Amino acid sequence: MKIAVCIKRVPDTETRVKVGGDGVSIDEAGVKFILNPYDEFAVEEALQRREEGGEVVVVTVGPDAAAETIRTALAMGADRGVLLKTDKIPADALAIAKALAAELKDGGYDLILFGKIAVDDYNHSVGTMTAELLGMPCVSAAVKLTVDGRRLTAEREVEGGIEVMECEVPAVITCDKGLNNPRYPALKGIMAAKKKPIETKPAALGAVRLTLKTLGLPPERKEGRIVGEGVAAIPELLRLLRQEAKVL
Amino acid sequence: MANVLAVIEQKDGTVKKSGREVIAVAKQIAGSLGGSVDALTLDASGAAALAASVTAHVKQGGYAAVVLAASSTGKDLGPRLAVRLDAPLLMDVTAIGVDGGRITASRPVYAGKAIQQIVADAPLTIVAIRPNTFTADTGEVKTSAASAATGSSTVKEVKAGGQGVLDVGEASIVVSGGRGMKGPEHFHLIEDLAKAFGNAAVGASRAVVDAGWRPHGEQVGQTGKTVSPQLYIAVGISGAIQHLAGMRTAKVIVAINKDRDAPIFKVADYGIVGDAFEIVPRLTEEVRKLRAEH
Ligand SMILES: Cc1cc2nc3c(=O)[nH]c(=O)nc-3n(C[C@H](O)[C@H](O)[C@H](O)COP(=O)(O)OP(=O)(O)OC[C@H]3O[C@@H](n4cnc5c(N)ncnc54)[C@H](O)[C@@H]3O)c2cc1C
Ligand SMILES: Nc1ncnc2c1ncn2[C@@H]1O[C@H](COP(=O)(O)O)[C@@H](O)[C@H]1O
Numbered sequence: 299m300k301i302a303v304c305i306k307r308v309p310d311t312e313t314r315v316k317v318g319g320d321g322v323s324i325d326e327a328g329v330k331f332i333l334n335p336y337d338e339f340a341v342e343e344a345l346q347r348r349e350e351g352g353e354v355v356v357v358t359v360g361p362d363a364a365a366e367t368i369r370t371a372l373a374m375g376a377d378r379g380v381l382l383k384t385d386k387i388p389a390d391a392l393a394i395a396k397a398l399a400a401e402l403k404d405g406g407y408d409l410i411l412f413g414k415i416a417v418d419d420y421n422h423s424v425g426t427m428t429a430e431l432l433g434m435p436c437v438s439a440a441v442k443l444t445v446d447g448r449r450l451t452a453e454r455e456v457e458g459g460i461e462v463m464e465c466e467v468p469a470v471i472t473c474d475k476g477l478n479n480p481r482y483p484a485l486k487g488i489m490a491a492k493k494k495p496i497e498t499k500p501a502a503l504g505a506v507r508l509t510l511k512t513l514g515l516p517p518e519r520k521e522g523r524i525v526g527e528g529v530a531a532i533p534e535l536l537r538l539l540r541q542e543a544k545v546l
Numbered sequence: 547m548a549n550v551l552a553v554i555e556q557k558d559g560t561v562k563k564s565g566r567e568v569i570a571v572a573k574q575i576a577g578s579l580g581g582s583v584d585a586l587t588l589d590a591s592g593a594a595a596l597a598a599s600v601t602a603h604v605k606q607g608g609y610a611a612v613v614l615a616a617s618s619t620g621k622d623l624g625p626r627l628a629v630r631l632d633a634p635l636l637m638d639v640t641a642i643g644v645d646g647g648r649i650t651a652s653r654p655v656y657a658g659k660a661i662q663q664i665v666a667d668a669p670l671t672i673v674a675i676r677p678n679t680f681t682a683d684t685g686e687v688k689t690s691a692a693s694a695a696t697g698s699s700t701v702k703e704v705k706a707g708g709q710g711v712l713d714v715g716e717a718s719i720v721v722s723g724g725r726g727m728k729g730p731e732h733f734h735l736i737e738d739l740a741k742a743f744g745n746a747a748v749g750a751s752r753a754v755v756d757a758g759w760r761p762h763g764e765q766v767g768q769t770g771k772t773v774s775p776q777l778y779i780a781v782g783i784s785g786a787i788q789h790l791a792g793m794r795t796a797k798v799i800v801a802i803n804k805d806r807d808a809p810i811f812k813v814a815d816y817g818i819v820g821d822a823f824e825i826v827p828r829l830t831e832e833v834r835k836l837r838a839e840h
Contacts, residue, residue: 311768311788315659324660335769389664391635392628417768419662420655421637422616423625430629435594435698438622441762451702455763456618457713459706461591465699475769476762507634511650511663519794522801522811528820529828535800536832538816543798545719545777546836 299352299408301344303376304398304425305337306387307360307367308418315515322510331363333370336413338480339473343443344411345375346478353377355405359397359501361385372491373483379494382501389419389508395427396504403432412472414439429470437463441476548581551604552687553614553623556587563716564615564675566682571642571675572613573683578644579610585689591704593622594697601630603692609670611649616674617715624674633670638772640679640795649673657768657791677716678774712747714764719777720796722749722766724789726782726803726822730759735826736781742833749773749793751783767792782822785810802826 310330318325344354356371357380358364368379412425429436442453525531539546552572554565572583614620616638628635641652649671655662723736740746750760768788778796801814811817
């Protein structure tokens, strides 16, 4: 199987967000960047499905520093990387999807894997958009995947149930938590990754039609209040929920 | 054209609450643009099969905006419409406006640690709104139904998650349990409390989902669901930043934890310090009584 995995460089989930000087992006000083956690599921899935003679290619749209993110995926075991370079990743998911589709369209991939969502912009879009641009079937937010010959079956969690989806490969899957347990890169993998090829070329972004106006911090929640200790605090809690918060 | 199409989900012939919220937002946008609202109902799931029909409808109606819910169907349908209509998509929007004829939206990013204000510059914009965030509209609108075609991927089956089980993302009250519950055999305490409220769903921290105590669908947080219920009750959950990411927009947060210094108390409107195994059963009893009185 020839498999492509689209990965994104994102700030670590522990990051305390501060707004940068431009007012629309985060202050990157001291921020650690990681491989998007959902993309780890995608890389792991690709590695488990790569057969003898198969190949796993990781592709990212991002700045020079995204080469490090590619190295992480290579250290997990991917074979080579493609960095579609842009100094600034646009806010418009469709513009990113167009750059990825342009790169992937003639690649002859059997499967193209994405994360369900990028934990920075929360678009939940790029994978499904890329599939549509490529005219490939897509199952988004998959928690289970089986491929039997050309027939692909995937499960996705929906409100109050599980949807069992079917399509044919080549297909696009966006990966949700639950699909697998991503491996940690071992020292051997990290060493091997240094020698694996990364090709860099400019990203052919689509038109950007969404512009950031401001980035702000959410309203602070009121400082927490401890109502009391143990079962004795229950009547007061219920009174507050009914009379003060009015949620009961 | 300044008209807006509301794409609304139905279940068993009834418009879902999210659909009423979609209509409200569509009306707001249409009001600012000086247009009117049409509604298109989706009966089936399976975005691939619905995309063609919705696309045709939008093209025919010449709309300035399409509004849908950022539900599991909407999150799959929105990106497909964006490509087919070559329109920008605003995903998981929590506030909307129109500024100089252009649609502007607020959306939580970085797991809700920041809010982005974003402007669309296109003749047609697709807006997917976060469920449970906007006030539902109760008025009437002109509706027609989308038809499901044979898509490139098809829904073979929907396995229901049990009768009457409310989804954590849709419920107005969520009771979540964490590692403080000590084991899966104690989660009936959480389930009982949820049942006592009548309209509550059960949630979980990642620690207990990873341990296999609870299903993935219940996980709240950065790598789980984002919920904005009226009331969120965290039991035996420490309040890690990744958990807070999923529930900090709840209207009211209650925490029950035996550790007075647990970070969850920093965001909890009301906290009780103590043993969940003593407090939760009593709370369940009191809630039952309260509801019986009303
Ligand atoms: C990339 C990434 C993504 C993540 N995504 C998520 C996510 O989506 N959701 C999520 O929840 N976590 C997520 N996490 C994990 C998160 O960091 C925490 O590890 C997790 O939330 C802890 O779960 P917990 O609060 O149940 O357990 P703990 O942190 O172990 O807390 C247990 C709590 O129970 C209390 N307790 C113990 N006994 C009792 C008792 N008898 N009565 C009352 N209280 C008691 C303790 O005081 C403690 O505060 C993520 C982590 C990473 C790195
Ligand atoms: N800049 C990017 N480069 C490569 N892949 C991306 C990029 N942005 C998003 N993706 C992929 O699309 C998925 C969903 O991202 P998003 O739609 O931004 O939430 C991610 O998990 C990645 O797999």
